[in-house]
Amino acid sequence: MSHPEIEAVSEELLNYNQNTFTQLPLDALQALSKSDLSQTSEPYLEAWQQYAQEAQTQGVATVLKQYLVQLHFPIESGMSETAHYQAATRQGVRPSTNAVRSRNDIDETSHLGIERSEGCCFQAPDQLSLKIHASIAGLIPVIIAGCRADFVMLIQALTRRNEPTPIPLSMGACMVSGYNNWERVFRYRHQWTNQWIEQQGKSPSESDWNAEFKQLIPHKDLYQDRFMILSTAPYSHVTAAELDLTEAEWSAYSLIIRLEHECTHYFTLRFLKSMKNHLLDELIADYRGIVAAIGYYRADWFLRFMGLEQYPNYRLGGRLENYRGSPSLSDRAFQGLQTLVKRSAENLEQFDRAYRTAYLTPQQEIAIVLALTQSTLIDLASESGQTFIAHTVDQILCKR
Known part of the structure; x- marks a missing residue:
């Protein structure tokens, strides 16, 4: 050259x-290294602990589709540009049922046009798990998909706005950060409404709620979540034979590597403000x-x-x-x-x-x-x- x-x-x-990464002074680094962080939690964890508990009896797929609004919609090109999708994900307008089959099913004169079908369909719901993991940065929700197609669908729905964006085979995990959890907003509104009635003696109007919602928006800790989505595929699309391991060994190692990898991203994001x-x-x-x-x-x-x-x-x-x-x-x-x-x-x-x-x-x-x-x-x-x-x-x- x-x-x-x-x-x-x-x-x-x-x-x-x-x-x-935020370059903390030495004394702050020393204090951080001495902290026992594994059992600390962020405000969203309470809701996810409820989801995990409900998943034990209702099934993970059912609970995720109940609380994560994007799963009410299918993965389809152009879905993110439709009015009903934007109303649900940007304004928190509840779908009238739990799903939309496709854009062709939409009757725009109905309530958001959502009247039938299934939204995101899991191929192997029995291979889904949801747990709260004690990471080096604190407790964090982890969704594990045993089926590659379900992993891809979750990534596309929750990070690609339900668009069929290709997901590389080398990708087996994703940290979802800054997720707007409308279920938490609904929960907040319910609590706020009860307090309003106690204080005012009557139900609040829609304009009263809109004013409160504007006050809520800057407080992202009250409605934004972080969680991980993991697959059980071989890590980085590397085979067991390439590492001279058995399939069982490499499957177990892959999940551990993937989980700790994402926990490290969580650590740097939470404490050093970068990922x-x-x-x-x-x-x-x-x-x-x-x-x-x-x-x-x-x-x-x-x-x-x-x-x-x-x-x-x-x-x-x-x-x-x-x-x-x-x-x-x-x-x-x-x-x-x-x-x-x-x-x-x-x-x-x-x-x-x-x-x-x-x-x-x-x-x-x-x-x-x-x-x-x-x-x-x-x-x-x-x-x-x-x-x-x-x-x-x-x-x-x-x-x-």
Whole structure:
């Protein structure tokens, strides 16, 4: 490459590697690492604990369709642009029944035109589970779909506005954040109405509720939720044979990696205000997932997940291409990113081998995550990457 081309690629990589995690002062990092966070919760958890309890008797599919309004509608091109869908998801207008079959079924003169059919149809409802998981960031709802088609449908309904957007095979989990839960709004309105009647001696008007609703909107903790959707497919679309494991072993490991991966995203989002489709985020989250599954870190697993098991050759379809950034890295810069990823993973493995000489406490595990969030891929890929991680961990644990 010419000198101007090298400069352009370097600038791309520098821009890509900007750290977006909140950079807390050292004393705040130290305090966070000492906290017992596993049983803490956010305001939405009370509602989801009810959903999980009801699911034990009514079934997960029934409960999800009862409380998550998008599941009242099918996955269909153009569904998000229809008036009835927008009224339900943007204004909280209740569908008159539990579903819409298709746009052709809509009679716009009826109440939202929703009079019949089934909305989202689960192919294997008996393979759905809903649990409240104690993560390193606190309690969080987890939906697990044992059928790939049901996983894809949930992602499309709850994160793609019921549009049939393709979901890559390498994707097996999703953190849903900022979800507007209209059932919680309805619950809030019911409580507010009862208080109004007690105070005013009469029922509030619709305009009274509209005024209250405007006051509610800024308080997102009262109606926005976070939860995870996981599949049980092989992690990163990697087969058991590729890792010299049995199908049963890899199935069990895959679910653990996937769950801990998403819990790590939850941690950085909740406490460091960032969770991005970025290689640094993925490196940290996969680190936690692999360690949770097998007790130590393997760079070769991570590189295979990314499609870099034959570095410097990249395997098309690997997860790496999902994280090229926006705007997307040029081909030259993408090659440079591959080098940074490989070196970062290898340095992280060297650190883990040296540091993980015994069982680590939850505080030490959190300190490692925090240390990694203080870095960039360029830091981790450098010759001093291993030392950088160890030094930062020791600082957080007050060892230096």
